[in-house]
Amino acid sequence: MSLTFIFFTVLAILAIASAIVTITARNPVISALSLVFHFFMLAGLYLTLNAQFIAAIQILVYAGAIMVLVIFVIMLLNLGDEEKLKEKFNLRKVIAVLLASVLIIQFFLIYLLTRSGKIEIAENTAKLSTVQSIGQVLFSEYLLPFEAIGLLLLAAIIGAIVLAKRKLT
Amino acid sequence: MLSDFGIVLLFLITGFVFVALGLITAAIIRPHNPNPVKQSTYECGEELISGSPWIKFNIRFYVVALIFLLFDVEIVFLLPWAVVFQQLGWFAFIEMAVFVLILLAGLAYVWAKGDIEWEKPKPYIPSLKDLVVERKQHFAE
């Protein structure tokens, strides 16, 4: 048993545990915080895969920006008890079950395919995931998608303002 | 490379243990005699007015957080470019300048719409007339 494997197991168990707390906690702030903890564990998992940039981004963007937004929403809207949220849950339950079954099928497919040797984990993934190589690839091969992201972000800024304004009035 | 991160992790864990130890020591040696007045929410010694502070808040904070999120994503894209831009040459530089300009347009939009503008408090400077009126009311009472 290598050290990496031990790291992986501990991180994975903590990640799953915090994910369960996220969906079962009664207090929305606690569930948001356990999601933040979950993101930290995910970042650790990325580090065991040598994907340092993704790991840092996981914390910087997800834990440091998106979850701050979520906490703001929880604090500002003050939905408080989950009772009020229980209105249109039926459709969501159906969708959740569907997505979960897709996920389980996917797990099995990946497991079976790697077992039988039909797909293999690429050799040079470790080299590809440093910040330098991401920079090299992003600005040579993926120029157009990169500019498209710029436009997408612009659209998101405008959309956010328009929606927030509509809610306000 | 993982070992370096392992050391960072170890440092983080010892850090949190260290902080927790401080709190636990304090919990052991400090006195504990609560009473209802002590445990009440502090509002300058007054009785609570208007109940809980957990109310619906100004949406402006939320808008600021949204704009922050979008610009944060922009920084994330700038990072890999900043590391290697000396090897990438002019084309990537112009590419990035276009990207930044697109987002500056976004900032300009937010600016023009007044969403990063906070309400300025308007100072109340009483004129002589106001003061006279105030005095009169005071004496009438």
Add this chain to the structure above:
Amino acid sequence: MEELGWILLEALIKALVIFTLILLAAATLVYIERKFSAFIQNRIGPNRAGPKGLLQPFADVLKLFMKEDIVPDAANKNLHRLAPIISLGVAIAVYAVIPLGSSFELAGRTIYMGVAPNVNIGILFILAMTSVGVYGITLAGWSSNNKYSLLGGLRSSAQMISYELSMGLAIMGVIMVSGSLNLNDIVIHQSGWKWNVLLQPLGFIIFLVSAFAETNRTPFDLPEAEPELVGGYNTEYTGMKFGMFFLAEYGNMATSSALIATLYLGGWQLPFNPEWVGLQEGSVWLALAQFASIVIKILLLSCFFIWVRWTVPRFRYDQLMNLGWRVLLPLALLNVIATGAVMFLI
């Protein structure tokens, strides 16, 4: 397995040394702040505990340990307990990647000064940690269930996220100049008076202002503006929990100073060629001299923080938001583009 044991031992010793240093730094800074403010306001300052009041910070800590912990009934107890731990933990965590000197040889092992200064995403780690620092204050404000606390927490988090952007973009200039995210590389790149403050003067000013805002120091101390918010986010905190926030404030000041020194003022580089005074590359003495160099830089910068606090009045909230979004953010973006253009032209 024996190698692993050595690494663990080294890491633990370094961690303990750094915790002691942070505590000492906080104590020193509290003392300096009180004496400095007394000097500026023509008072005497602490002068009872020990000679010249030198033992005052230790007396304060002892007193905080003995104080009763009062948690309001209306508060969310668990989050109330968690908030100061997050605040102080994040302030300490940043030291994991700050280089405090070059390396030296001891018993056949190369020992780097600093916990893990060679992490190759050091700057990303720091950005990530500071972005998480928002939670401590926000949660303290929310969990106290007090109007002043909530207002303080909200203001503070909006302020911190606003200035985080300019801070990140200012750092971008440094990354472009040195072409690395590794903090030790950045320091080595500044050797021989090529300090980044000379190459990135605008970036330095933006970073300095953002650092003031991130640490909630005057003129950006709106989260704890006494005249209107009592104590701000820590109104409902007493005893050692308050002590943790207090420690975190001074720890953050030391952290920001260390960052400014590392990124812009040459980090552990000595301001002269070490061979002039006969210090050999890789010797323990050189490492100690470099350590002294960065500690002096940190102390001087912290004194600057204190000096500004007792000289400049507080901003209004709309001025603060204006400065962050309308002045610093566009300037920081322009700084990135200008740095790129200049580096290509030269």
